[in-house]
Amino acid sequence: MKVLFIGGTGNISTPSSKLAIANGIDLYVLNRGKAKVELKGAQSIIGDINKPEELSELKKHDWDVVVNWIAFTKEDIERDIELFSGKTKQYIFISSASCYQTPLSYPVITESTPLHNPLWDYSQDKIACEDRLQQEYRNNGFPITIVRPSLTYDTVIPIAIGGFDKFNTAQRILNGKEIIVHGDGTSLWTVTHSDDFAKGFVGLLGLQTAIGHAFHITSDEVLSWNMIYKILADALGKKAKIVHIASDFICKKEPSFTGTLLADKAESVLFDNTKIKTFVPGFKATIPFSEGIKRTVKWLLEHPELQNIDEETEAKIENVLKAYKGL
Known part of the structure; x- marks a missing residue:
């Protein structure tokens, strides 16, 4: 499986990158070459996703999965739709559990909890990203999966x-x-430790039944x-x-x-992880x-x-x- 991580060397993404490599995934990592993290076994593409003139190498490939760890605005999503429509079988957007209803009307969060956070621009921008991706999935079949981490650390x-x-x-x-x-x-x-998050996340890579779905991945x-x-x-x-x-x-x-x-x-806040455990049966935070x-x-x-x-x-x-x- 040929997978592209945009980012991939951060606090949450580095353990996911390492686990993907350990699982035999053919991983490419696009970044600006400034990260000090070394990912043995990954193929590096040096470039800035916001600078098309630096993406000639990227455009040569078709992907089984593209993951954007560093998309924050609707403009980022518009760019990715243009870049990867017809070029990937799955596009995973890293959103945020802060998008969930604030304040909560019910304390147990599932993936169907409404997305509404008027108090934080960061969350509002992530919700706008999700809305645009859902629209592109409904109208044009763009193969999205949405992941919402919550306070994940390493x-x-x-x-x-x-x-x-x-x-x-x-x-x-x-x-x-x-x-x-x-x-x-x-x-x-x-x-949630990033090593635990990685177990659920890597299980979603290439999982066609996850297309069109959103997941949070947290400890219990x-x-x-x-x-x-x-x-x-x-x-x-x-x-x-x-x-x-x-x-x-x-x-x-x-x-x-x-x-x-x-x-x-x-x-x-209490997270119900039934959905990720159903789609990725091996997932358990330990x-x-x-x-x-x-x-x-x-x-x-x-x-x-x-x-x-x-x-x-x-x-x-x-x-x-x-x-x-x-x-």
Whole structure:
């Protein structure tokens, strides 16, 4: 099976690339050649998907599957439809579980949960991408499959404030400083290791019964945010000094946190993975957060150059803490 990954060397996509190669898939990876990740067994195509003059090599191929890991806008989708119509048997779009109804009218999410998130431009753009792809599938048979990850981690720290590609909150824990946990910390969430995500995702590659369908792929482990931060602190060998602050207070003081809080992580969410397990019977998430985050923390501590302390984020955290305390 001949598969093209546009991207393929990121936090979520790298384990999927490695598993695809291990499963004997003939994998091509299109990127700008700047990634430090080495994918042994993959064939590299150097180019920018937004620069047609750099895509002469790409246009020589027909594909069994094309996966775009880095499409974010409707314009990206229009470009891909033009590039790959008649050139691939399956086109997989990486969307986001943040597209699901916000706030939820029912806490258990299935793939039929409405897509509606008026609080975050990122989610609205992903929904617009999905809408355009569904239209092209209905009208012209463009062979789409949609995948919606949710807070998936490997080389990042999956928390709401001062995490992901930033090391701020982890460093605050290491330094014995206070950290912010939104709400009272009892709302529920699911974090998924990228190695587990890859098991479900790679099973969709070339799966013709998945054409026209959407899937989320998450762990079945459900944790409170208090537990997520406690487990993170344990992995760092410290205790977290948690300050609970209401999400709406946080976002009022620092509106830039709205996307990751009020638009995404402020309320309990439970994912029903029946669909991905039905289409990919071998899928099962087996890496608990207590194990996975130890791997992530160990890797980051061994690579201090990747411990990104963002000064602007740090100032925002301090501003929220001071405002909450009335200082």
